[in-house]
Amino acid sequence: MLLFTTKIVGWKFQSLKPLLSYYKNTYCLARALSVNVNVVEVENGLASIVGSKYVATSHAICEQHSHDESYHRHLLPSIVVWPQSVGEVSEVAKLCTAHKMPMIPFGTGTGMEGGVAPMGPSVSINLTKLNEITDLHLDDFDVKAQPGVTRKQLNYDLRSTGLWFPVDPGSDASLCGMAATGASGTNAVRYGTMKQNVLNLQVVLADGTILHTAGEKRRCKKSSAGYNLTELFIGSEGTLGFITSATLRLHGQPEMTKSAVCSFPTIMDAVNTAMQILQCSIPIARIELLDETSIKAVNNYSHLTHPEMPHLFLEFHGSAASTGEQVDQTAEIAGLNSGSEFKWAETQEEHNHLWQARHDLWYAVKAFKPGSTAISTDACVPVSALAEAISHSAALLDESGLIGGILGHVGDGNYHCFVIVEDDQAKLVESLTKAIGKKAIELGGTCTGEHGIGIGKRPLLKEEVGEKTLKLMKAIKCSFDPLGLMNPGKVFS
Numbered sequence: 487m488l489l490f491t492t493k494i495v496g497w498k499f500q501s502l503k504p505l506l507s508y509y510k511n512t513y514c515l516a517r518a519l520s521v522n523v524n525v526v527e528v529e530n531g532l533a534s535i536v537g538s539k540y541v542a543t544s545h546a547i548c549e550q551h552s553h554d555e556s557y558h559r560h561l562l563p564s565i566v567v568w569p570q571s572v573g574e575v576s577e578v579a580k581l582c583t584a585h586k587m588p589m590i591p592f593g594t595g596t597g598m599e600g601g602v603a604p605m606g607p608s609v610s611i612n613l614t615k616l617n618e619i620t621d622l623h624l625d626d627f628d629v630k631a632q633p634g635v636t637r638k639q640l641n642y643d644l645r646s647t648g649l650w651f652p653v654d655p656g657s658d659a660s661l662c663g664m665a666a667t668g669a670s671g672t673n674a675v676r677y678g679t680m681k682q683n684v685l686n687l688q689v690v691l692a693d694g695t696i697l698h699t700a701g702e703k704r705r706c707k708k709s710s711a712g713y714n715l716t717e718l719f720i721g722s723e724g725t726l727g728f729i730t731s732a733t734l735r736l737h738g739q740p741e742m743t744k745s746a747v748c749s750f751p752t753i754m755d756a757v758n759t760a761m762q763i764l765q766c767s768i769p770i771a772r773i774e775l776l777d778e779t780s781i782k783a784v785n786n787y788s789h790l791t792h793p794e795m796p797h798l799f800l801e802f803h804g805s806a807a808s809t810g811e812q813v814d815q816t817a818e819i820a821g822l823n824s825g826s827e828f829k830w831a832e833t834q835e836e837h838n839h840l841w842q843a844r845h846d847l848w849y850a851v852k853a854f855k856p857g858s859t860a861i862s863t864d865a866c867v868p869v870s871a872l873a874e875a876i877s878h879s880a881a882l883l884d885e886s887g888l889i890g891g892i893l894g895h896v897g898d899g900n901y902h903c904f905v906i907v908e909d910d911q912a913k914l915v916e917s918l919t920k921a922i923g924k925k926a927i928e929l930g931g932t933c934t935g936e937h938g939i940g941i942g943k944r945p946l947l948k949e950e951v952g953e954k955t956l957k958l959m960k961a962i963k964c965s966f967d968p969l970g971l972m973n974p975g976k977v978f979s
């Protein structure tokens with residue numbers, strides 16, 4: 487006996503008929519899912535399906551799967567499922583397609599663009615039960631990770647091998663979710679983003695087809711064999727299919743790591759320093775800009791005591807000799823831009839505390855006004871245009887009167903302007919973030935360097951790539967997902 491109800495939050499069923507057919511379709515799908523696939527213990531929620539441990543529709547579980555870290559709050563998924571194998575992902579996809587029910591891949595829910603938020607009746611497919619690390623090839627510096635494996639879990643697993651995976655969003659995100667959003671982090675300036683560190687992907691399409699984007703077992707560092715479907719799935723945000731394993735490029739752990747912070751009288755002094763460091767081709771490992779508001783946030787949240795002024799957080803990797811040379815060159819450039827003496831993280835503990843504070847900045851910002859939410863832009867511009875882009879954003883932020891700040895991965899030309907969103911300011915925030923995205927596009931950059939388009943940046947994508955290219959993107963999406971069931975409403979409307 488299936489006891490089954492669904493919380494319908496916000497859906498607009500104009501009359502009883504579509505509502506009843508929704509219920510019938512979802513009930514049949516839930517029954518099919520709970521009968522046809524393996525079981526995983528889940529809590530029995532308010533109205534979960536009795537008798538099936540695999541599928542849930544309880545309000546609590548559906549609520550957990552209705553949002554990520556962004557301010558986007560939409561609807562609850564009709565059903566949540568936890569497949570335990572690639573075969574089950576394929577089975578779930580086939581059943582959802584048979585019932586014409588939209589599917590949303592769910593990783594660790596740390597996205598910043600509403601990528602997991604349902605836009606209507608849908609099944610949220612939580613992939614964290616697939617959490618194996620396999621095929622580690624130490625001599626070739628590559629490894630395979632399933633979608634439940636997070637970046638910290640992988641590096642913990644690698645801790646004694648002398649290798650590591652450097653792409654480091656502030657969150658402990660799933661590696662396949664990071665592939666899906668084209669993620670990046672503080673190490674990208676030296677080690678690249680997900681685009682440069684994924685060698686192959688196993689994916690499951692909406693019709694249940696299982697394939698490998700570079701061909702099964704391919705793990706070479708480069709290839710010119712046919713179209714690059716691997717890079718096509720990187721940044722696809724769950725709209726082309728499920729990523730059910732990623733073959734990743736690993737790097738040697740640096741012989742020596744040195745971290746320091748340097749403060750500046752103005753944000754432009756800091757930005758100019760960053761630009762000159764890059765233009766001098768100093769192989770810096772991390773260079774993160776934090777304005778005075780960001781420093782205030784990290785001091786409060788992470789119990790640091792930096793002077794409340796713009797800073798660069800810096801890290802150097804290499805041998806004693808090479809890091810020494812990098813430090814001298816960087817310190818000279820900083821000095822020419824009124825930078826302070828470097829304040830060093832002398833111990834491993836100080837190093838970890840400094841970078842954890844940087845990684846936690848999103849939470850630190852939201853702690854400014856407990857209970858409020860925040861939004862962050864994600865512009866990325868050619869490094870030579872960084873000063874203009876950041877001063878434009880800083881001026882807009884000042885004029886808006888909103889509480890916010892500027893920080894980010896200036897080594898990539900990628901920075902975030904964040905604002906605290908109070909209820910009555912949504913329109914103001916929207917126009918500010920849009921203006922920042924448009925300015926980035928005007929400067930030859932992009933409205934999203936790493937978080938993806940999700941829901942909120944769909945209008946900007948059209949402006950950024952143009953009508954014809956957008957049309958081709960939609961044609962590609964249609965060839966992978968002809969019924970439009972994979973994460974509808976994301977990337978483009």
Ligand SMILES: Cc1cc2c(cc1C)N(C[C@H](O)[C@H](O)[C@H](O)COP(=O)(O)OP(=O)(O)OC[C@H]1O[C@@H](n3cnc4c(N)ncnc43)[C@H](O)[C@@H]1O)c1[nH]c(=O)[nH]c(=O)c1N2
Nearest residue numbers: 593594595596597601655656660663664669670724729936
């Ligand atoms: C504190 C903090 C700090 C940061 C960030 C977040 C937070 C909370 N992020 C953003 C976020 O961590 C990043 O976008 C991750 O790639 C999201 O991975 P999740 O597994 O959480 O994806 P999540 O579950 O949120 O899903 C994100 C999108 O990917 C899709 N998806 C997820 N798993 C999939 C799979 N297996 N197959 C297909 N599609 C899948 C989803 O459908 C959705 O569209 C970030 N980002 C960044 O790039 N740089 C940064 O520095 C930071 N910093």
Ligand SMILES: CCCCCCC(=O)C(=O)O
Nearest residue numbers: 656847848851862902904
């Ligand atoms: C306070 C703004 C944080 C931006 C979102 C998280 C992120 O990308 C980061 O670099 O941190």
Ligand SMILES: [Mn+2]
Nearest residue numbers: 671895902936
């Ligand atoms: Mn970032």
